[in-house]
Amino acid sequence: MTIYFYKVPDPYGCFSNFSPHSIHLNGRDWPTVEHYYQAHKFVGTRDEGLIEKIRGVKTPEEAAALGRDRGYEVRSDWEGVKREIMYEAVLTKFLTHRDIQKVLLETGDEAIVEDSPTDYYWGCGAEKTGANHLGKILMEVRSQLRDRAVFTETIVGG
Numbered sequence: 001m002t003i004y005f006y007k008v009p010d011p012y013g014c015f016s017n018f019s020p021h022s023i024h025l026n027g028r029d030w031p032t033v034e035h036y037y038q039a040h041k042f043v044g045t046r047d048e049g050l051i052e053k054i055r056g057v058k059t060p061e062e063a064a065a066l067g068r069d070r071g072y073e074v075r076s077d078w079e080g081v082k083r084e085i086m087y088e089a090v091l092t093k094f095l096t097h098r099d100i101q102k103v104l105l106e107t108g109d110e111a112i113v114e115d116s117p118t119d120y121y122w123g124c125g126a127e128k129t130g131a132n133h134l135g136k137i138l139m140e141v142r143s144q145l146r147d148r149a150v151f152t153e154t155i156v157g158g
């Protein structure tokens with residue numbers, strides 16, 4: 001059965017980018033995947049100072065609000081790079097936190113869908129017709145983790 005997730009307190013909330021799982025990436029610690037993703041909108045722009053500001057806010061909601069504030073300049077290549085940036089951050093999250101890695105692996109081959117009522121790129125949107133890129137990334141990360149587990153067991157010996 002398809003697994004739907006969205007809000008952190010709901011079932012499979014650990015799949016949300018807003019879940020309180022920190023990552024270490026590009027030489028820095030980030031409180032959540034959302035902090036990392038939103039901050040990377042400003043790499044190489046005149047608003048680059050925002051990167052540290054976003055990294056320093058307490059909640060992913062604050063990080064998202066800053067990242068979505070169109071008073072700031074978003075990097076011109078953002079649409080072309082945002083999926084790869086999200087993939088790296090989500091992979092790092094599930095490599096770092098073994099408890100949620102287990103939750104993801106235990107979903108087997110079920111489809112995973114970000115049940116956002118408004119987002120038709122990362123989620124499925126209100127009519128469930130969206131591209132669901134975050135769900136797809138989670139499924140890609142799941143197979144990566146599975147491949148790594150097989151490698152560890154067969155090549156390295158557990």
Ligand SMILES: Nc1c(N[C@@H]2O[C@H](COP(=O)(O)O)[C@@H](O)[C@H]2O)[nH]c(=O)[nH]c1=O
Nearest residue numbers: 006007016017018034037067068122134
């Ligand atoms: N989970 C979740 C959201 N969804 C997240 O928003 C991000 C997309 O941001 P943007 O590219 O700026 O539109 C991405 O991480 C997506 O998963 N949005 C929310 O307002 N609340 C939430 O609880």
